[in-house]
Amino acid sequence: MSTSILALAGLAVLVTGTPKITVPVEGRAMRPAHTYSIVARDAKTGQLGAAVQSHWFSVGSGVIWAEPGIGAVATQSFTDPSYGPLGLEMMRAGKTAPDTLKGLLASDAHEDVRQVGMVDAKGNVANHTGSNAIIAHCKETGNGFAVQANLMERDTVCAAMSRAFTHTKGDLAARMMAALDAAQGEGGDIRGRQSAAMLVVKGDATLPTWSGRVFDLRVEDSDAPLKELRRLLGVAKVYALMGEGDEHMTNGDVEAALKSYTAAEKMAPDNHEALYWHAVTLASIGRVDEALPLFERAFSVWPKWRELTRRLPASGLLPDDAAMMQRIMNLP
Numbered sequence: 001m002s003t004s005i006l007a008l009a010g011l012a013v014l015v016t017g018t019p020k021i022t023v024p025v026e027g028r029a030m031r032p033a034h035t036y037s038i039v040a041r042d043a044k045t046g047q048l049g050a051a052v053q054s055h056w057f058s059v060g061s062g063v064i065w066a067e068p069g070i071g072a073v074a075t076q077s078f079t080d081p082s083y084g085p086l087g088l089e090m091m092r093a094g095k096t097a098p099d100t101l102k103g104l105l106a107s108d109a110h111e112d113v114r115q116v117g118m119v120d121a122k123g124n125v126a127n128h129t130g131s132n133a134i135i136a137h138c139k140e141t142g143n144g145f146a147v148q149a150n151l152m153e154r155d156t157v158c159a160a161m162s163r164a165f166t167h168t169k170g171d172l173a174a175r176m177m178a179a180l181d182a183a184q185g186e187g188g189d190i191r192g193r194q195s196a197a198m199l200v201v202k203g204d205a206t207l208p209t210w211s212g213r214v215f216d217l218r219v220e221d222s223d224a225p226l227k228e229l230r231r232l233l234g235v236a237k238v239y240a241l242m243g244e245g246d247e248h249m250t251n252g253d254v255e256a257a258l259k260s261y262t263a264a265e266k267m268a269p270d271n272h273e274a275l276y277w278h279a280v281t282l283a284s285i286g287r288v289d290e291a292l293p294l295f296e297r298a299f300s301v302w303p304k305w306r307e308l309t310r311r312l313p314a315s316g317l318l319p320d321d322a323a324m325m326q327r328i329m330n331l332p
Contacts (some may be wrong), residue, residue, distance in 0.1 A: 002133070008034075011202065012049065013112055017029065022106075026075065027153060028157060032056070032077075032079070033054060033056050033059055033063055033079045034054065034055075034056070034063060034076065034077055034150050034151035034189065035052055035059055035063060035076045035079070035149070035150070035189065036052070036053060036054070036055065036147070036148070036149035036150075036157055036158075036161070036180075036188065036189070036190075037050060037051065037063060037064065037074035037075065037076055037117060037147070037148055037149070038050065038052075038074070038117070038146070038147045038176050038180070039054040039064075039072040039074050039117045039118060039119045039125070039127075039146050040072070040119060040144055040145035040146075040172060040175070040176060041072075041119050041120075041121070041122075041123045041144040042144070042171065042172040042175075042203075042308075043123060043143075043144055045171070045172070045202075045203060046069070046201055046202070046204070047121045047171070047172045047200055047202060047214060048068075048069075048119060048121065048172075048200070048201050048203065049066060049138070049172050049173065049177075049198065049199055049214075049215075050064035050065065050066055050072040050073065050074045050117075050198070050199050051176040051179070051180055051196075051197065051198040051228055052074060052076070052196060052197050052198075053180050053183070053188065053189070053193060053195070053196040053225055053229075053267055054076075054189055054193075054194065054195060054196075055191035055192045055193055056195060057126075057194060057195055057221055058195055058218065058220045059194075059195040059197060060196070060197020060198075060217075060218040060220075061218070062075070062079055062081045062084075063076050063197070064198075064199050065074060065085065065088060065145045066088075066199045066200070066201045066206045066210065067092070067201060067204045067205075067209060067212070068086045068201040068203070068205060068208075068213075069119060069121050069201075069203050069204050069205025069206070069212070070088050070091050070120070070121055070205055071087070071088055071091040071097060071100075071119055071120040071256075071299050072118070072199070072201075073087040073088060073117070073118050074116065074117040074148065074305075075087075075115075076115045076116070076118065076150070077082065077113055077114055077115035077129075077133050077134070077150050078110070078113035078114065078115065079131065080108065080113075082269070083116050083144055085106055087100050087101070087104060087116075089120055090103065091118075091206075095120075096120055096122070096124045097118040097119055097120040097124045097126045098118075098124060098125075098126040100120070100126075101116060101118050101128055102115065102120060102126075103124040103168045104116075111128070111130050112132040113129040113130050113132045113133045113290045114128060114130045114133075115127075115128065115133050115134065115137070115139070115148050115149075115150050116302075117139070117146040117147070117255060118146065119145065119146060119204065121205065123143070123144040125144065125145060125146040126141070126146065126159030126181050127139045127140075129148060129150065133150040133152075133242075134150050134151045135150075135155070136150075136152040136154055136155040136157075136190075137149060137150035137152065138152070138153075138155045138157055138158035138159070139158055139309040140158040140159065141324055142165070142166060143166075145165055145266065146161075147161040147165070147179065147183075151185030151189060151190055151191065152183075152186075152187065152189060152190060152236060153186070153189070154187050155184050156193075157186045157187070157188045158189045160182040160185060160186045161179040161182050161183050161322075162179075163182065163183070163242065164178040164181065164182035165178060165179040168241065172200055172314065173198060173200050173214070173233055174217055176200075177198070177226075177229070180229070181226060184226055186191065190234060192332055193223075193224070194221060194222065194226055195215070195219055195222065195225050196218075196219045196222075196225035196226055197217060197218040197219065197229070198217045198229060199213075199217075200213070200214040201214060202214060207299070210280070215233065215236050215239070217229060217232045217233060219232065219235060232288075234267075234268075235268070237267065238267050238268040238274060240259070241260045241263050241264035242260070242261065242264045242273075242274055244256075244257075244260040245257040245260035245264070245277070245278075245281070246259070248260060249264075249281065254285050257281055258278070258281060258282070261274065261277060261278040261281055262278065264278075265278055272298050272301040272302045272305070274302045275294055275297055275298045275301075276295070276302075278294055279294035279295045279298060280309075280312065280317060280318065283295075283324065283328065284317065284318055288324055288327060288328075290331070292327065292328065292331060293321050295309070295328055295331055296332065299331060299332075302331075306329065309325075309328055309329070310329070
């Protein structure tokens with residue numbers, strides 16, 4: 001089977017062996033992002049998310065969409081990216097995911113080449129696979145999630161994704177990661193693998209988009225995109241804990257901040273940034289004896305932390321205390 005899109009004189013020509021189908025694009029490009037994806041809601045936290053892998057460069061940039069407390073969308077196959085923002089706009093206006101998808105498909109002259117999954121803030125799900133989606137294709141919906149795939153090596157991908165998401169313990173990101181891994185375990189994209197992405201947002205619709213993101217990760221081009229996505233997810237969780245610590249410090253809750261910094265340090269003992277700011281926090285509240293071993297370890301890994309430390313009193317991040325600073329600077 002040969003597959004291509006030729007955009008000529010305002011037409012997109014979709015060739016799938018025979019017969020040939022000529023599709024007007026009406027001024028909008030059609031991106032052949034054939035892939036597998038999942039959209040889901042976590043019933044415990046209200047988090048919403050989408051995740052995807054494909055043999056296509058930067059698949060996350062056009063396929064997955066999500067908005068805090070509103071919903072998540074995956075638009076793939078011969079992709080019309082407008083399903084993302086338009087779908088979220090309709091769900092924001094109160095439409096359910098099934099009604100939203102139905103409405104968008106009704107206005108799409110080329111729904112036969114689309115594959116779309118949606119979930120709303122109440123956990124309603126829907127997905128669609130057009131009649132001209134490239135086999136092997138599949139779709140399934142479950143309790144709070146929808147999976148969809150096309151151009152797969154085998155049509156067992158969706159069933160494997162459903163099982164993995166349903167039976168995996170952990171947060172929404174971990175469960176979606178398991179679904180992606182399960183799909184690859186069934187052969188995944190028949191063309192191979194190149195990029196992957198994950199987007200998770202909070203369940204609070206009052207949050208602006210920028211503060212409602214939990215994870216927004218992309219692997220644009222890799223021989224092992226899921227391995228790299230899993231690594232990035234681990235790193236992101238460490239920095240999320242550090243961010244929590246910073247927020248606790250801003251709110252004056254020092255003990256909560258130290259708890260978050262300590263958790264980040266344990267999760268990534270080789271991350272000298274987490275180690276360093278843990279030390280700074282302890283020193284800033286007078287717990288210098290506890291801070292010194294952490295400073296020493298951080299300095300040994302990245303000596304430039306020592307110079308940064310000299311600069312912190314001027315910014316108010318460490319007390320302007322000469323005796324304390326001398327103790328820190330005298331560390332080996």
